[in-house]
Amino acid sequence: MGDRVPVQRPGVVDHGAVDQRVRGERGRALTGEGERLRAIVDTNLLVGALARPDGSAARILEHWRAGDFEHVASEATLREAELVVGARWVARIADAGARDALLAELRERSVLVEAPVLDELTLKDAGDRRLVEAAHAGGARYLVTADREVLLMRGYASVEIVTAGEFLRALPAGAG
Numbered sequence: 001m002g003d004r005v006p007v008q009r010p011g012v013v014d015h016g017a018v019d020q021r022v023r024g025e026r027g028r029a030l031t032g033e034g035e036r037l038r039a040i041v042d043t044n045l046l047v048g049a050l051a052r053p054d055g056s057a058a059r060i061l062e063h064w065r066a067g068d069f070e071h072v073a074s075e076a077t078l079r080e081a082e083l084v085v086g087a088r089w090v091a092r093i094a095d096a097g098a099r100d101a102l103l104a105e106l107r108e109r110s111v112l113v114e115a116p117v118l119d120e121l122t123l124k125d126a127g128d129r130r131l132v133e134a135a136h137a138g139g140a141r142y143l144v145t146a147d148r149e150v151l152l153m154r155g156y157a158s159v160e161i162v163t164a165g166e167f168l169r170a171l172p173a174g175a176g
Contacts, residue, residue, distance in 0.1 A: 037069040037172070038111065040077065040135045042145035043084045043127070045164055046102060050085070050094035056164040060144060061102075064109075068171055072138030073110035076130035081106055113138040121156075123149060135159045142167055 041060060048057035064071050073081075084090065085099050115133040123129045128150050135143040142160050144167045145151060154161045162170065 037142075038072050038138060038140040039069050039142040039144055039167065040072045040131060040138065040140045042131055042143070042147060042150065043077075043081050044146045045144060046081055046085055046106075047090055047093075048146065048164075050090065050098055050102065056168055057146075059168060060164055063168075063171060065105075069142075071106070071110045072113055072134055072140045073106060074113050074115040074130060074134035074137065076115065077127075077134045078107060078110070078112075080127045080130065111138060121153075123153065125149070132156060132159070142170065 041057075041064075045057040045060065048055060049061050052058060063069060082103055085103055090099065113134055115130065115137040118129070118133050118136065121129045121132055123132065128147060131143060131145070131150065132153060134140075136157055136159055140159055142162055143150070144162055144164055146163065151161055151163070160170075
C-alpha cells in the first residue's frame with residue numbers, strides 16, 4: 001500500500017514498476033513499435049460504468065483491467081474523479097463499495113503524469129482542460145468521453161478524442 005505509482009515526467013517514458021503492476025501476466029496491447037496503448041477515460045464514463053455495468057463504459061474498464069491499454073491520469077484528473085464519483089447524486093446509482101473500489105483502482109493502476117497547463121485550450125470547463133492536458137502529457141493515443149464540448153476538440157495534437165463506442169472498435173483485435 002505504501003508504494004505509490006511513479007510520476008512520469010512529460011517526454012520521459014519509464015514503464016518500470018508500473019508495467020509490473022498494470023500488466024502482470026495478462027494481455028499486452030501494443031501500438032506500432034512495442035509501446036503500450038495509452039488512453040484516458042473521462043469521468044462521465046466512469047459514472048456511466050457504475051450506472052450501467054453492462055454498458056460500453058463498463059466494457060472499457062474491463063479492457064483496462066485486462067491490460068489491453070494503460071490508463072493515464074494526473075493528480076487533477078484523479079481529484080476530479082474523486083469529486084464526481086463521490087458526489088451524493090452518484091451515490092443514488094452506485095453503492096459506496098463500488099465507487100470506492102473504482103477510485104482506489106484508478107489511483108493504484110493509472111500511469112500518473114505531471115500535466116502542464118496548455119494555455120491554448122479553449123474548453124470552458126477546467127476539468128475538461130485538465131483531462132486534455134493529462135492525455136497530451138501522458139502520450140495517450142485516445143481520450144474517451146461522452147462530453148460534446150470535449151468531442152469538438154477532435155484533432156487536437158496527437159490525441160484522438162473519441163466516444164466509448166469508437167474506442168471499443170479501435171482496440172486491437174483479440175483484446176479482452
